Amino acid sequence: MRKFFHRIAAIIVIISFTALAAISQNNDSVIIKKVVDETMTNSTAYANLRMLCKHVGARLSGSPTYFRAVMLTTRMMKDIGVDTMYIQQCMVPHWVRGQREEGHIILASGGKYALKLCALGNSQGTGKKGITAQVIEINSFAQLSQEGIKNIKGKIVFFNFPMNPTYILTHKAYGESGVSRTHGPALAAKYGAIGAIVRSLAINLNDYPHTGLTIYNDSFPKIPAVAISTNDAEYLSKQLKNSDNVKAYFKTSCKTLPDTTGYNIVGEIKGSEFPDEIITVGGHLDSWDLAEGAHDDGTGVMQSIEVLRTIKASGIHPKRTIRAVLFANEENGGRGAEKYLSEAKNKKEHHIFALESDGGGFTPRGFGLEMDSVKLNKVLQWKYLFEPYGLYEIEKGSSGSDVGPLKEIGTALAGLYPDSQRYFDIHHAATDVFENVSKRELDFGAAAMAALIYLVSERGL
Numbered sequence: 001m002r003k004f005f006h007r008i009a010a011i012i013v014i015i016s017f018t019a020l021a022a023i024s025q026n027n028d029s030v031i032i033k034k035v036v037d038e039t040m041t042n043s044t045a046y047a048n049l050r051m052l053c054k055h056v057g058a059r060l061s062g063s064p065t066y067f068r069a070v071m072l073t074t075r076m077m078k079d080i081g082v083d084t085m086y087i088q089q090c091m092v093p094h095w096v097r098g099q100r101e102e103g104h105i106i107l108a109s110g111g112k113y114a115l116k117l118c119a120l121g122n123s124q125g126t127g128k129k130g131i132t133a134q135v136i137e138i139n140s141f142a143q144l145s146q147e148g149i150k151n152i153k154g155k156i157v158f159f160n161f162p163m164n165p166t167y168i169l170t171h172k173a174y175g176e177s178g179v180s181r182t183h184g185p186a187l188a189a190k191y192g193a194i195g196a197i198v199r200s201l202a203i204n205l206n207d208y209p210h211t212g213l214t215i216y217n218d219s220f221p222k223i224p225a226v227a228i229s230t231n232d233a234e235y236l237s238k239q240l241k242n243s244d245n246v247k248a249y250f251k252t253s254c255k256t257l258p259d260t261t262g263y264n265i266v267g268e269i270k271g272s273e274f275p276d277e278i279i280t281v282g283g284h285l286d287s288w289d290l291a292e293g294a295h296d297d298g299t300g301v302m303q304s305i306e307v308l309r310t311i312k313a314s315g316i317h318p319k320r321t322i323r324a325v326l327f328a329n330e331e332n333g334g335r336g337a338e339k340y341l342s343e344a345k346n347k348k349e350h351h352i353f354a355l356e357s358d359g360g361g362f363t364p365r366g367f368g369l370e371m372d373s374v375k376l377n378k379v380l381q382w383k384y385l386f387e388p389y390g391l392y393e394i395e396k397g398s399s400g401s402d403v404g405p406l407k408e409i410g411t412a413l414a415g416l417y418p419d420s421q422r423y424f425d426i427h428h429a430a431t432d433v434f435e436n437v438s439k440r441e442l443d444f445g446a447a448a449m450a451a452l453i454y455l456v457s458e459r460g461l
């Protein structure tokens with residue numbers, strides 16, 4: 001008889017657990033619907049992005065406009081009524097482009113073809129006369145070392161690493177071909193090249209040069225380096241197939257000034273039950289200097305602020321502390337991210353989760369998750385809550401370079417995965433402007449982020 005009661009009791013316990021779980025799941029989907037509805041109806045992200053793009057514009061580290069972006073976004077944080085707001089100061093590199101670049105190809109016939117080009121970030125200028133030399137095309141680093149000093153010394157190396165169009169996730173192609181820009185010029189210098197021309201990291205063919213960071217190696221000379229448009233890269237490659245005797249000329253006036261001050265902006269809603277458990281949501285406030293930094297990363301910045309606004313406007317009192325962080329200097333140094341980590345370590349803060357949006361403000365497809373398997377499995381159990389919104393790609397993946405350093409203190413990381421097909425059309429180019437952002441797609445991304453942040457703030461990790 002006692003056994004029978006035990007069994008009945010066990011069954012009742014199981015039924016109540018299942019019922020509780022069902023209620024909480026049901027409750028989650030109701031609240032997430034509320035959160036998404038709030039963002040899709042009342043988001044201020046698009047209007048805020050317009051302000052950032054049109055009233056501030058490009059905002060490279062060290063520029064006066066970066067400072068204006070700090071003022072503007074500080075006001076935005078205050079306007080949404082965060083509990084706490086503060087600024088973290090750090091030293092950042094200060095690279096300036098100087099006068100607009102010029103350059104052309106000199107064909108064997110003596111004919112000239114003007115190049116659409118721009119200096120690479122953190123590169124050194126050519127001096128007033130510019131540089132002129134024979135061009136050698138390189139398609140892989142293996143080929144570069146094979147050609148060696150014998151064939152490279154005194155020349156301009158043309159790195160032609162087209163992005164692989166067969167990768168559906170374009171970031172993978174960017175990662176593979178991107179080494180030509182980040183490390184190509186330094187490697188060319190190793191073999192005695194006097195300059196480097198890099199094919200822009202765009203998948204489509206267009207007339208816009210795409211800038212971005214190049215990293216010198218202190219053991220080799222710091223040679224001038226430019227990116228040319230993909231159309232020009234195709235043209236140059238074709239000329240080199242017809243003749244060995246193709247030269248190029250280019251002139252850049254860029255230089256690196258002494259380090260200057262940069263700022264992270266932090267806005268916070270205090271947790272009601274576990275205020276010491278911190279959840280970060282962020283993007284980077286700096287941008288390259290050629291455009292308005294709309295998708296990179298104005299959208300991530302405005303989505304992060306919008307997450308806080310949405311949470312508050314939905315009447316949610318998060319159990320854990322939620323912070324929106326606008327990072328300094330992602331594009332050419334990463335010092336803002338380093339500063340955020342060092343502050344977290346100094347104050348012995350407990351950072352349980354950090355989400356970054358730095359892949360453009362396009363339709364969200366899911367999240368990349370960078371965390372141990374226990375936490376990963378926990379987040380994967382929430383997948384069904386996102387599927388009604390078309391977010392299916394919730395999987396082990398990558399987060400972002402601003403939250404990345406937090407891995408050192410054991411923080412679980414995630415990155416928003418927006419649709420990536422059009423990102424590299426405009427990335428780091430003059431076309432990264434407000435007009436190329438869709439309000440609906442931008443808001444949808446913010447809504448997805450708010451939903452995930454809400455779940456972590458309720459459940460912990």
Ligand SMILES: [Zn+2]
Pocket residue numbers: 284296297330358
């Ligand atoms: Zn970015």
